[in-house]
Amino acid sequence: MSSHSSLLVTRLQDVLFLTLNCPATRNALAPELVAELAQAIASVQGDAQLRAIVLRGSQGFFCAGGNIGSFQARLDQSPQADADALASDPVAARNRAFGRFLEQLAALPVPLIAAVEGAAMGGGMGLACTADIVLATHGAKFALTETALGIIPAQIAPFVDARIGRRNTLRLGLFGERVSGDQAQALGLVDELAADSAALDALLAQWLTRMARCAPGANQALKRLFAADAAPALAARLDHAALAFAQCMRHEGAEGIAAFREKRPAAWQAEFSAQDIRQTHTPPAAPASSRLPSLQTAP
Template identity: 60%
Template structure:
């Protein structure tokens, strides 16, 4: 059986590549369960500095697995609606992905439909090829993008999200970059490898602990009263200064690289995301 998600860790970066060619990397419940485990691993292991999500075979993800929808409809409702339960399972994964305290890169080549587009919107950096295609495709099936809506709104704003959802409009890579869904565009898959390497090298210059602390701090902005947030942030700052910051400041003064600096090139990225055994 084909492994639905190829996972490799290189230089502290977790590469997770969807690899279900028969369904164009559809997000079936078992695939979502694997992705949730990967996110939990990245969250718990302080040695992991970033997560890269990508799809094999020229497709990021076709979204939900429409092929198993009927089975859910045919199941006994009982005390819990199985359709709602499966849908909510994906939402739990989306929340874990969006709040992961390390940088998340979504590298999109080909279609990113429905839940696939939602995953991209939950990432911190979205890189794509010109062949990328994004759409909130659910409404064309008579359903709604229920669990991804908050994350799409967070990335694109309510007005654009409404437009995309109410019309089923598709955005290619160029259009997606123009509206801010994509941060940087590559001409093709090889160029995408190069972009991923560039962004991972940028992330590799930053203190891993500082990145985790900063991402968590940003997540609280707008959710916590400012004075309380800043009180907490001052203690976080002091803790960083006394740990990782000691090395960072010493490196700056001595005009050398900090010990945590890592670099990537396209070859490393390509190998890490290969579906070959």
């Protein structure tokens, strides 16, 4: 096993295990962690012996999503005057850089497996959705948390969409719903569930054993076949998403990030009660003076 500052890297029988290892931030996707992941992926490009890659989080937590501290740093940077809006805006450029990393993951020529326990939030959920197989514990949690911060799941949305479909992606994104491992399996996000971490190890071993019955070259050829079809349209979609992300970040995102850091509700947050809802479909009572007298029959 080799250890980087944020990543544990192990190779076992030509399977590469990449374990996010930033427990203080619950494995949030800080730029340093993403860079180490990208470097680990680049180091095995062209490796004909590689059989699969496994993504996991250390200490029972998959990934808390984007690092809020790095979001604030990006807000402090102003766009430059340039004809290329994507390249000149540091917020859009950094967002798009993460998308390119996700494209690399999705286009890997070997099976990619995500083993999720704890939670996969925001970008962490997007990370899982680039995988060919997602295994999780019953107690795992998944959510698209971006809109609660006033931003959007820009670079991960196409991968979530490909995994669970447009309707379910909008459901999670528009309502910020947190779903359990069982609910995620019903949505098609998770392929198979395990009771706990030890059972997840056993389940992962079963899937890797199945994979190892398949010829490595044939698996690589199959992955490349599908990746080639999707690449051009995906790149254009992610370019557009990066610009939309930057616009959101500089408007509602500034308030959402400030509210998160100050541990207070964002300005747009509201609560509804059952009584509020009841009033929307209950006709108001007529004033006493306008009520019709009751009819009486003659004796």
